Amino acid sequence: MIVLGVDVGGTFTDLILADLDRQRLTTHKTPSTPENPAIAVVRGLEAICEKGEVEIAQIDGLFHGTTVGTNAMLEHDGAVTGLVTNEGFRDVLHIGRHQRPQHYSIMQDLPWQNRPLIRRRHRHTVAGRLDAQGKELTPLDEDAVREVAHTLSDQGVEAVLVGFLFSYVNPAHERRAAEIVSEVMPEAFVTTSSEVAPQFREFERFTTAAMSAFIGPKVRRYISELQRSLHDRGLRGELHVMTSSGGVATPEMIARKPASTLLSGLVAGVRGGAAVGRHAGADRLITLDIGGTSADIGIVVDGRLTEADARSASIAGFPVMLPMIDIHTIGAGGGSIAYLDRGGAFRVGPESAGADPGPAAYGKGGNQPTVTDANLVLGRLAPKDFLGGEMQLDLSAAQRVIGALAERLGRTPEETAEGALTVLNSNMANAIRSRTVQKGIDPRDFTLSGFGGAGPLHAAEVAGMLGVRRVLIPPHPGITSAMGLLTADLEYHALRTAFAVKGAVDHDRLTGLFDDMETELSGIFDRDGVPPEKRRMLREGELRYVGQGYELKVDFPDGPLDADALETVWREFHDKHRAEYGHAFEAAPIEIVTVKVRGIGEVDKLGTPPEVAAGGAVEPVGQGRCVFRVNDQLSSFETPYYDRSALPAGHAVHGPAILLQADSTTVVQPDWSFEVDRYGNVIMSRDEK
Template sequence: MIVLGVDVGGTFTDFVLADLEKQELTIHKTSSTPANPAIGVVNGLKAICEKAGIRMADIDSLFHGTTVGTNAMLEHDGAVTGMITNAGFRDVLHIGRHQRPQHYSIMQDLPWQNRPLIRRRHRQTVAGRLDAAGQELIPLDEAALRSAARTLLEQGVEAVLVGFLFSYVNPAHEQRAAQILREEMPDVFVTTSSDVAPQFREFERFTTGAMSAFIGPKVRRYITQLQEELTAQGLKGELRVMTSSGGVATPEMIAQKPASTLLSGLVAGVRGGAWVGSHIGANRLITLDIGGTSADIGIVMDGRLTEADARSASIAGFPVMLPMIDIHTIGAGGGSIAHVDRGGAFRVGPESAGADPGPAAYGKGGERPTVTDANLLLGRLAAENFLGGDMKLDVEAARRVITTLADQLGRTPEETAEGALTVLNSNMANAIRSRTVQKGIDPRDFTLSGFGGAGPLHAAEVAGMLGVRRVLIPPHPGITSAMGLLTADLEYHALRTAFAVKGAVDHARLTGLFDNMEAELNGIFDRDGVPDTKRRMLREGDLRYVGQGYELKIDMPDGVLDDAALEQVWQDFHDRHRAEYGHAFEASPIEIVTIKVRGLGEVDKLGTPPEISVTGDATPVGQRRCVFRIAEELQTFDTPYYDRASFPVGHCMDGPAILLQTDSTTVVPPGWRFHVDKFANVLMTREEA
């Protein structure tokens, strides 16, 4: 069985080819092609097959992480989107809720008002109404619906969302409206809010549906084009696409629910970091995935990827009501540009040089100082050994752009370069604090795993700022996200809004809803050809105390949900509420709001990492003068460079040291000690620990 993971980043596209029977890995990186990501995927696919000595037809499955939908949201570059909704509710998408993201700011950005996904002129209303129980009050006006469809066609819309009140209880009106729209607008992408997020809360449900419509044509076009390109190149294996919840799905499912890919390219990194950590007993992990344009932060608690809750799940400032891993992204990467802002402050990012022209050191015409230029100037990158020697960096170009900024600041080039790294590292440390310290989690109890092309360059210094005492660098940090793709199963979700209060639960109804959802997911697995023995159904529920505004997710038992089974659910909720907020209201009634089933279909994937058997002593391949900040002062150290692959298992050494490999460079600062374990991980610890 040969499987391939492909992760498309802003600067590079990463590949990992795994022969699961022989336990052999082949890795490759190629420049991304932002104008058409499929070109970079196909180019890299050809190269890695040649490197591994196989034909494309030999690949059984290709697992893919894509940022097409993510970028469309972040850049506000989606389809011209229309909406059909109930008469009188045209402005739900604009009004939002009375809660403001920043309660006391009069200058805050409200993206649903400042840059709406669906402009008001493209929101059409029709008569038709259901009540809160899903009973029809006013029939759907089909003639008005057809007229609205013609109006939207004249306006040039490329996608349409159908969003009606109470469709989470009864989707009949939405389904009929979608059928009519597809008849009237056969070339337009049509989706419904009940298909995307069948949950109560109109604003969030409509907004999530609007995202699906907004990115739908672009995601569907990309996946279709990629499939065609891969087939034309001779690939016969199945294509699987990573979803925001940490599983993978078929292209057909992605075409139906494109919003499920909103975190596709980011989640794979957290999965990869968790997979590496699980084999060394690091079940509490902070993952720091630094690429060319951004840094993605995830938290693994007791071996489980932390999921976003309803209060904080968002993309580009828009609330999302979809299952998704909790990932915090900031504009911090190797291509982040160092500059002085209009107020005279020294900043790094979020603007990035990207893949083209890239940092000045790439020699492609970049003229603004970046983090990569700063690392090169400080001696932390080997100019002649970047990407394993496939790319030579221009030291003089890096010095030139850093010096220009240094003159503006009145500092030396080295002070400016190190200052850029300190600012960047501080930004990442603060972002990690927002996901740990601000939620009552002590980061010092965690291991920090640094990966991505730039993660190993910065991981130790970021850990030092947080008081974290152990850093884990995976064997292939630059392609850890691509490896994470190969650790995922097929994963689909079904959910229903239930509204059941403790003491008045209709046990037969609740059990029936779960059974129906499981049957729905089994139908999908039947279509995907997943054997019964490789399926798992996990039940969950969103619960709250009656009167609360938000819920907490609790695991639900299998089988009949009688009083005995629910008693443990109520206690689990009290315990979770106490852990989350520091208190629980044992005497207060509890309400089940939404129930969910997570369906997992097992696929062939990576098992235990292969063990290495390197012996002897590592010999430096060179030495450079590297600059580090020690006790608030810059100091220069004669720093050895090593080929990382030459280190024997268990060999310990003190920093400073630079470890070279094809897909990344690891910096071990002064004051840190490191060794290589049997899985080829680099483990760094601070001396004072």
């Protein structure tokens, strides 16, 4: 069994080819092609097959993480989208809710008003109404729907969302309206709110579905073109795409629900970090994935990826009602630009030099100082050993752009370069605090795993700022996200609105809702060819105390949900509420708001990695002058360079040290030590003082 993981980043596209039978891994990095990410995917496919001596036709499955949908949202570069909704509700997408991101600011940015996904001229209403129980009050005006569809077509609309009140109870009106729109506009991407997010709360449901429509044509077109290009090169294995919930889905499912890919390229990194942590004995993990343009932060507790809740799940400021892994992203990466803002303050990021022209050190015409240039000036990157020697870095260009900034600051180039790294690392440490300390989690109880092309360069310093004393660097840090793709199973979700209060639960109805969802997911797995013995159905629900505005997720048991079975659910909810908010109301009534089933279809994937042979001491392959801050003073150290691929299990060294490998560079600070474990992970620990 041969599988390929491909993760498209802002600067590089990372690939890992795994022969699961022989436990053989081949890795490769190629520059990304932002204008058409599929170009880099195909180039990388051809290159890694040549490197791994494998024919493209031998690959049994390709697992892909994409940022096409994410970038379309972040850059507000989606399709011209239209809306068909109930009379009187044309402006639900604009009004939002009474809550605001910043309660007391009159200047705050409200993206759904300032950058609407669907402009008002493209929002139309029709007669037709259901009540809260899903019963028809007013028949759907099909002639009006057809007329609206013609209007949208004349307006050049490329995607249409059909969103009606109470469709999460009864989707009949939405489905019929969507059929009519598709008849009139056969080339348009048409979706319904009940298909994307069948939950109550009109604003969030409509907004989530609007995102799916907004990015739908671009995502569908990209996946279709990628499939065609791969097929033309001889790939016969199945293509699977990572979803925001941490599983993978087929292209057909992605075409139906493109919003499920909104975190596709980010989640793979957390999955990869969690897999590495599991083998290294670290089940409480902070993952820090630093690429060329951004840093992505995830939290793994007891081996389980932390999921975003309804209060905080968002993309580009828009609320999202979809299953998503909790990932916090900031503009901090190797390409982040250091500059003085209009007030004279020293900033690093979020602007990035990207892949083209990239940092000045890349020699492609970049003329702004970046984090990569700063690392090179400080000696933390070896100019002749970048990407395993495949790419030479231009030290003089890096010194020139850092020197120009230093003159403006009145500092030395080394002080300026180190200051840029300190600002960047502080930004990342603060972002991690927002996901840990501010949520009642002590980061000192965790291991920090640094990966991505730039993660190992910064992990130890960020950990030091947080008081974290253990850092884990995977064997192939630069392609950990691509590796994470090969640890995922097929995963689909079904959801129903329940509205059942403790003491008045219709047990047969509740059990029936779960049974219906499991039947629905079984049908999808049947189409995907997943045998019954490789399927798992995991039940969940979102609960709250009656009168609360938000819910907490709780696991539900299998089988009939009688009073005894639900007692475990009520107890777990009290426990979760106490953990989240510091208290629980044991006597208060609890309401089940929504119920969900997570369907897992097991696929062949990476297992336990091969062990690294033990050995004696290894000599450095060279040394260089590196600058570090020690005791608040910049000091220069003659620092040994090690070839990481030659380090045996058990090899231990006190810092400072630089570990060189093809996909990344690891910096061991002067007050840190490292040891290689049996799986080739580098475990760094802070020296006791």
